[in-house]
Amino acid sequence: MRPDPRAKLVRRTQKLNWLAREREMGYAEWREDPMVFLKRARLWDGG
Secondary structure, eight states: OOOOHHHHHHHHHHHHHHHTTTTTSOHHHHHHOTTHHHHHHTTOOOO
């Protein structure tokens, strides 16, 4: 049985939303510090 591709999309979206602090962080923060998303990604607990 193959995994549901929608479930994978939901998980990916949840991760992106967490990474961007529910869209509070964006281009301006990245321009100021290009490592901002990588730094935040290191905090991901996989939940």
